[in-house]
Amino acid sequence: MNRRENKRNQAWSFATRAIHVGQEPEPATGAITVPIYQTSTYAQSAPGVHKGYDYSRTDNPTRTALQEALASLEGAKYGLAFSSGMGAETTVLLTLKEGDHVVSSRDVYGGTYRIFRRVFEAFSLKFSFVETSDVRKIERAITRRTGLVWIESPTNPLLRITDIKAAAEVAHRHRALCVVDNTFASPFFQRPLSLGADIVLHSTTKYIGGHADVVGGAVCLNDRALYERLKFLQNAVGATPSPFDCFLTLRGIKTLALRMREHEKNATGIASFLQNHPRVRRVFYPGLSAHPGHQLAASQMSGFSGMVSFEVKGGLAEARRVLSRLRLFKIAESLGGVESLVELPAVMTHASIPKEERQKAGLADGLIRLSVGIEDDEDLLSDLRSALRG
Numbered sequence: 575m576n577r578r579e580n581k582r583n584q585a586w587s588f589a590t591r592a593i594h595v596g597q598e599p600e601p602a603t604g605a606i607t608v609p610i611y612q613t614s615t616y617a618q619s620a621p622g623v624h625k626g627y628d629y630s631r632t633d634n635p636t637r638t639a640l641q642e643a644l645a646s647l648e649g650a651k652y653g654l655a656f657s658s659g660m661g662a663e664t665t666v667l668l669t670l671k672e673g674d675h676v677v678s679s680r681d682v683y684g685g686t687y688r689i690f691r692r693v694f695e696a697f698s699l700k701f702s703f704v705e706t707s708d709v710r711k712i713e714r715a716i717t718r719r720t721g722l723v724w725i726e727s728p729t730n731p732l733l734r735i736t737d738i739k740a741a742a743e744v745a746h747r748h749r750a751l752c753v754v755d756n757t758f759a760s761p762f763f764q765r766p767l768s769l770g771a772d773i774v775l776h777s778t779t780k781y782i783g784g785h786a787d788v789v790g791g792a793v794c795l796n797d798r799a800l801y802e803r804l805k806f807l808q809n810a811v812g813a814t815p816s817p818f819d820c821f822l823t824l825r826g827i828k829t830l831a832l833r834m835r836e837h838e839k840n841a842t843g844i845a846s847f848l849q850n851h852p853r854v855r856r857v858f859y860p861g862l863s864a865h866p867g868h869q870l871a872a873s874q875m876s877g878f879s880g881m882v883s884f885e886v887k888g889g890l891a892e893a894r895r896v897l898s899r900l901r902l903f904k905i906a907e908s909l910g911g912v913e914s915l916v917e918l919p920a921v922m923t924h925a926s927i928p929k930e931e932r933q934k935a936g937l938a939d940g941l942i943r944l945s946v947g948i949e950d951d952e953d954l955l956s957d958l959r960s961a962l963r964g
């Protein structure tokens with residue numbers, strides 16, 4: 575993309591960019607939709623002379639389109655797509671060196687905790703888990719070897735909010751980079767680079783793909799040297815998405831704006847219904863004024879997204895009972911698709927975090943996490959109403 579095109583693309587609104595950036599009609603035929611370039615290699619007119627593509631682990635035109643679209647949505651100069659969110663995380667972590675240290679939000683996604691503790695610790699990286707919603711705790715945990723401050727905001731599954739601007743400032747004061755996992759907010763509601771973060775990371779499996787039909791990951795950033803390093807690692811490590819997965823993700827992106835508005839509308843209604851329900855002990859949703867991070871979320875996000883967690887009175891046994899009575903909400907891992915899902919983090923997505931660590935993070939065994947879909951809101955409420963009935 576040349577500079578003029580880039581300027582024009584950034585002038586368009588989010589919904590327009592989601593449909594058009596990186597997705598111009600295909601020059602040979604005029605195909606409106608970016609084709610699935612299902613090829614592993616490319617003909618060269620002479621050795622080393624090609625049209626920008628030589629091997630599909632390195633680059634593929636469908637992936638190029640996706641990467642441009644992703645970068646545009648995050649307001650970034652560069653985007654890189656991966657075969658999963660974990661593939662993106664691995665590639666970012668591989669920018670570190672033996673002995674380096676990471677300060678991480680405490681209630682991160684269980685798989686993030688697992689790759690930190692059970693994969694990268696064996697390569698002599700060190701990790702500290704702190705309550706990053708209190709930025710002073712980040713500063714206290716930083717060491718001379720801290721290379722990354724790793725933030726999830728909102729967190730999975732407790733929806734805690736970290737002040738991204740303040741966290742990035744702390745990281746930069748200590749010459750560390752600030753990485754924000756923006757999976758829960760999606761770029762529609764939160765743009766961490768504009769708040770000072772250095773790297774935005776996504777499991778595109780979630781809201782960005784949006785239809786529970788593809789696993790993927792992404793990294794977006796502005797710094798050229800860091801991009802070159804990550805681009806090198808993307809190819810060297812090889813956690814790259816297939817052309818078909820890129821196509822599916824691009825197809826999801828086109829409706830991201832529409833979907834996110836509906837997710838938020840439905841989640842807001844459900845959070846206030848649960849808040850007033852006699853069988854519910856606590857509700858976690860940053861859109862509720864009672865949520866401790868509400869003001870901060872309102873200042874750094876343009877909406878509160880579609881994830882709601884809650885604790886029922888009666889702990890794990892009662893939580894299991896509620897899940898067994900839900901009809902529309904399907905019991906499943908993952909989130910961010912058009913269909914509503916429900917899960918028990920302590921038993922499912924966060925089971926890889928030891929119980930003591932979960933308890934320290936405030937993650938009760940009976941916590942229920944909802945990924946609120948875009949079905950009719952009255953149908954969702956009536957499903958919850960009957961499941962919670964005695």
Ligand SMILES: Cc1ncc(COP(=O)(O)O)c(C=O)c1O
Binds near residue numbers: 661685730755790
């Ligand atoms: C916040 C968050 N980050 C990263 C991941 C990992 O992404 P993936 O499952 O696409 O590898 C997940 C998966 O649930 C997640 O919820």
